[in-house]
Amino acid sequence: MTTIIDGNSVAEEIQAGVEDCVETLSAADETPGLATVLMSDDGASATYVSMKQRTCEELGINSFHHEIDPEAPAEELFSKIDELNDDPDVHGILVQMPVPDHVDKRTVLNRIDPMKDVDGFHPENVGRLVAGNARYKPCTPHGVQKILDAYDIETEGADAVVVGRSDIVGKPMANLLIQRDDGGNATTTVCHSRTKDLAAKTRNADLVVVAAGVPEMVDGDMIGEGATVIDVGINRVDADTEKGYELIGDVDFESAKQKAGAITPVPGGVGPLTIAMLMYNTAKAASLQSGVEIDLP
Ligand code: NDP
Numbered sequence: 001m002t003t004i005i006d007g008n009s010v011a012e013e014i015q016a017g018v019e020d021c022v023e024t025l026s027a028a029d030e031t032p033g034l035a036t037v038l039m040s041d042d043g044a045s046a047t048y049v050s051m052k053q054r055t056c057e058e059l060g061i062n063s064f065h066h067e068i069d070p071e072a073p074a075e076e077l078f079s080k081i082d083e084l085n086d087d088p089d090v091h092g093i094l095v096q097m098p099v100p101d102h103v104d105k106r107t108v109l110n111r112i113d114p115m116k117d118v119d120g121f122h123p124e125n126v127g128r129l130v131a132g133n134a135r136y137k138p139c140t141p142h143g144v145q146k147i148l149d150a151y152d153i154e155t156e157g158a159d160a161v162v163v164g165r166s167d168i169v170g171k172p173m174a175n176l177l178i179q180r181d182d183g184g185n186a187t188t189t190v191c192h193s194r195t196k197d198l199a200a201k202t203r204n205a206d207l208v209v210v211a212a213g214v215p216e217m218v219d220g221d222m223i224g225e226g227a228t229v230i231d232v233g234i235n236r237v238d239a240d241t242e243k244g245y246e247l248i249g250d251v252d253f254e255s256a257k258q259k260a261g262a263i264t265p266v267p268g269g270v271g272p273l274t275i276a277m278l279m280y281n282t283a284k285a286a287s288l289q290s291g292v293e294i295d296l297p
Helices: 007-027 043-059 074-086 105-111 123-130 139-150 170-178 198-203 253-259 271-290
Strands: 033-038 062-067 092-095 159-163 187-191 207-210 228-231 235-238 245-248
Touching (some): 007 139, 007 271, 043 271, 062 074, 074 092, 074 105, 092 271, 123 170, 139 170, 139 228, 139 271, 159 170, 187 198
Parallel strands (some): 033 062, 159 187
């Protein structure tokens, strides 16, 4: 029997734990605050931001939203970040990516105070993660670790393959899997678009994490019997639905399910964890900045 992983229930449990932390912080007059900044006309980006705001509200986290005209000069975004860095009510800052082409992404990431960098993308936080001393683990790969933990899927000694080497998913995922730590100790191979014979690599893996952004590129033939398959992909494809599209993953769920021991669906797999871990990092940020101790889930 293949286990279909329920990301919503794992996320709900983490959010319940974060909610307790928020109560502790609020009782000490340190209600966590998350600022979101959107500089885009993209509908999907706006949806992601509003989902994050809604979850903040549900958990008692203050949310502050700022929109910047995508045509505005980059300096407008930079000065908004400076303002938020200086605002004591804001513990976490999230600039929704992608930003317009005329805005240098690296400058954005460098500009955010590393203590408020709840995405974990500032070079200081990336360095700490690689060095095994993470402050804020990037939300999506951290969420994958939480899923594996919730389902008692052992990473220690496992052969793991990560498909994708982006700064936001693939690289930090691989870095977490190789750490000498809980949720790590895996022998990890990172694959990308130049990898030779991807199928040979994924087929031999105990754990396959796919974050390629290519709809259904990994199918059952590429999965070894009993492997754990984590599908990070979220692809909008045209469909005859009310919205005119549907969301599908980077894994061909139906065929992969025939081989996998456990598999995440899309939607309802990794996605909910990304938001839960953002809330986690925001509570952690408020704790680190205020000195109020909390017991994170
Ligand atoms: P990127 O486009 O930044 O990176 C994709 C990576 O996949 C690249 O490293 C690329 O290789 C590699 N790749 C692309 N095609 C192939 C291929 N045919 N074979 C092997 N490797 C390939 O994507 P992201 O990491 O930002 O996102 C990946 C997916 O995850 C997307 O669908 C995105 O929507 C989703 N996502 C989901 C989140 C969630 O909350 N569940 C959060 C973030 C992302 P190369 O480097 O050589 O180009």
